Amino acid sequence: MSEFPKQFDALLDKYTELLIGETSPEKKEMVTQYALYTFIAKHMPALVKHWNSLHPDGKEEMKKIVGEIKELNEVHREEVNRKKKDE
Template identity: 40%
Template sequence: METNKLVPELDGLIYKFTELLTGEATDENIEMVKIWCMYSHMLKVMPPLVKHWTSIEEHQDAKRKVREIFEQIQRQNEENKKQIRAHQATLNQSK
């Protein structure tokens, strides 16, 4: 597959993933989800690298920002799940 075609297709996939994960695929949410995905993957496949990076003093601000992104995505995901459950309950009651 050509890379010039791959990027737009991945952008579409990331857009939909962000929408399903957070409830809204804004530019800011998309960027946060990209960071979340990348960092989560690196943490899973190379934990010593991430541990080393987070231990360096000059990366402490970035480490805090990544943590904030994780927490924000988690909050958005929980809120989105609540809205989906409420909508499903409404649909089930109308049957």
């Protein structure tokens, strides 16, 4: 069996940790959805626009996820900067 699934999962863990400072399964899933959605939005904006029009509730949920990730990222960056100043 390939090691790739474990290796890729470790990449997602680390990305989640660096982005928001924690790696709970719920937060990792949220970050995965965020990363994939933003990638698709950048590379196929017409597809995302179409999906948003078909699924306005999904679009609203994605907005909540993006907002929460931004907040968690800001808090995490402040903590990291504070630790650097304390060193």
